[in-house]
Amino acid sequence: MKMVLSLERLLQFLLLTMHDDLLQSKLDGRGANLSLRKLQTSEGLVDFCSNDYLGFSKSKDILRQALTMNIATSDRVIGSGGSRLICGHNELIEAIEENVAGFVNASSGLLFNSGYNANIGFFGCVPQRGDVVFYDEFIHASIRDGIKLGVSKSYSFQHNDIADLRRRYDFLAPNQTVFVVVESVYSMDGDMPDLIEIAKFCKEKNIKLVVDEAHSFGWLGDGRGLVSKLGLEDDTYARIITFGKALGCHGAVVVGDELLRSYLVNFARSFIYTTAPSIIDQKCVYVALEKLFSLDFNKLKIIELIRLFKSLVEKSDLNVIPSVGLIQSVLIPSNRQALKTEQKLRKNGIWAKAILSPTVPIGQERIRICLHDFNTVDEVKKLIDCLNNG
Numbered sequence: 001m002k003m004v005l006s007l008e009r010l011l012q013f014l015l016l017t018m019h020d021d022l023l024q025s026k027l028d029g030r031g032a033n034l035s036l037r038k039l040q041t042s043e044g045l046v047d048f049c050s051n052d053y054l055g056f057s058k059s060k061d062i063l064r065q066a067l068t069m070n071i072a073t074s075d076r077v078i079g080s081g082g083s084r085l086i087c088g089h090n091e092l093i094e095a096i097e098e099n100v101a102g103f104v105n106a107s108s109g110l111l112f113n114s115g116y117n118a119n120i121g122f123f124g125c126v127p128q129r130g131d132v133v134f135y136d137e138f139i140h141a142s143i144r145d146g147i148k149l150g151v152s153k154s155y156s157f158q159h160n161d162i163a164d165l166r167r168r169y170d171f172l173a174p175n176q177t178v179f180v181v182v183e184s185v186y187s188m189d190g191d192m193p194d195l196i197e198i199a200k201f202c203k204e205k206n207i208k209l210v211v212d213e214a215h216s217f218g219w220l221g222d223g224r225g226l227v228s229k230l231g232l233e234d235d236t237y238a239r240i241i242t243f244g245k246a247l248g249c250h251g252a253v254v255v256g257d258e259l260l261r262s263y264l265v266n267f268a269r270s271f272i273y274t275t276a277p278s279i280i281d282q283k284c285v286y287v288a289l290e291k292l293f294s295l296d297f298n299k300l301k302i303i304e305l306i307r308l309f310k311s312l313v314e315k316s317d318l319n320v321i322p323s324v325g326l327i328q329s330v331l332i333p334s335n336r337q338a339l340k341t342e343q344k345l346r347k348n349g350i351w352a353k354a355i356l357s358p359t360v361p362i363g364q365e366r367i368r369i370c371l372h373d374f375n376t377v378d379e380v381k382k383l384i385d386c387l388n389n390g
């Protein structure tokens with residue numbers, strides 16, 4: 001009996017060790033091709049990295065107003081106390097959902113804890129078995145993960161290539177419910193789809209168009225996003241509006257019609273089985289939205305900084321992916337070279353991230369630069385100087 005027990009123990013020990021070895025060898029693999037992810041702090045560096053395009057996350061004004069606002073959230077002041085369906089719902093969340101939906105001209109909205117949660121929630125439950133989702137090959141990981149959680153079929157199409165989307169669509173059997181999902185501004189390249197053409201195609205074929213507005217909300221269309229800028233609200237089935245980028249906060253709202261909202265409340269697992277955002281988060285979002293709604297976009301400094309950045313790039317040999325503005329990617333092929341440039345920038349007090357393969361395809365490694373309203377002319381000049389001498 002004793003002998004059997006110790007053999008079992010030995011086997012368990014070996015299995016555990018083998019598992020640790022497997023994890024270590026995977027990490028070693030990442031190390032070998034210089035793609036090992038590590039956490040870094042950024043104190044004291046000039047920010048060309050965060051998605052805080054308008055500098056809202058630094059706003060002491062927003063924080064002060066949020067901390068002193070007087071709005072019904074029961075008597076809680078920190079946590080929300082539970083999931084939305086149990087006890088985490090309140091009037092403040094309702095106001096956020098209504099305000100966002102009203103601002104982007106949608107009939108309803110539903111708050112999720114983050115854009116990631118919104119996307120896995122939506123794609124994990126809305127497309128049904130037998131439905132088909134077409135997604136741009138550069139679509140965000142949260143949408144891919146959502147599709148994986150769901151039961152529909154899915155196919156990618158080439159980046160921003162409507163002809164390829166049409167070709168792939170033509171292979172489908174008739175009478176299937178089809179979704180097309182795109183981003184309004186792609187987070188790695190900073191470019192945009194031809195949304196007017198995509199919306200036209202979707203309308204022609206009765207396809208449900210979903211647009212992730214993470215990098216356009218708070219910026220394009222006076223902050224309303226690309227769909228509203230182009231007047232395509234009635235041609236989209238749903239939009240994902242996130243608060244972690246230009247709004248400088250945290251959370252996301254899926255906007256669409258009432259039926260969609262009700263369905264998500266009942267079936268989106270990332271909505272149902274999680275604690276609602278903290279009261280502090282809710283208050284900051286509410287105040288930041290108020291600030292966004294009243295912003296004069298013509299007065300933003302960032303417009304001039306984008307112009308400056310582009311003109312300096314034109315005079316240089318830098319290989320920059322054509323982009324609409326806030327996100328600028330300087331291609332520096334190979335993980336080694338991209339990392340070397342990131343380190344050099346860091347030594348010069350600049351914080352901009354190297355984006356490595358496999359996050360981007362091999363040969364497309366880059367330094368991803370985010371321009372912000374709080375950056376200065378001198379900072380942009382120094383950035384380009386450092387990149388030129390990289």
Ligand SMILES: Cc1ncc(COP(=O)(O)O)c(C=O)c1O
Nearest residue numbers: 114115116140187212214242244
């Ligand atoms: C296009 C896109 N969608 C969704 C997300 C996820 O949003 P969140 O950071 O709020 O989870 C991101 C964030 O990187 C994004 O870039």
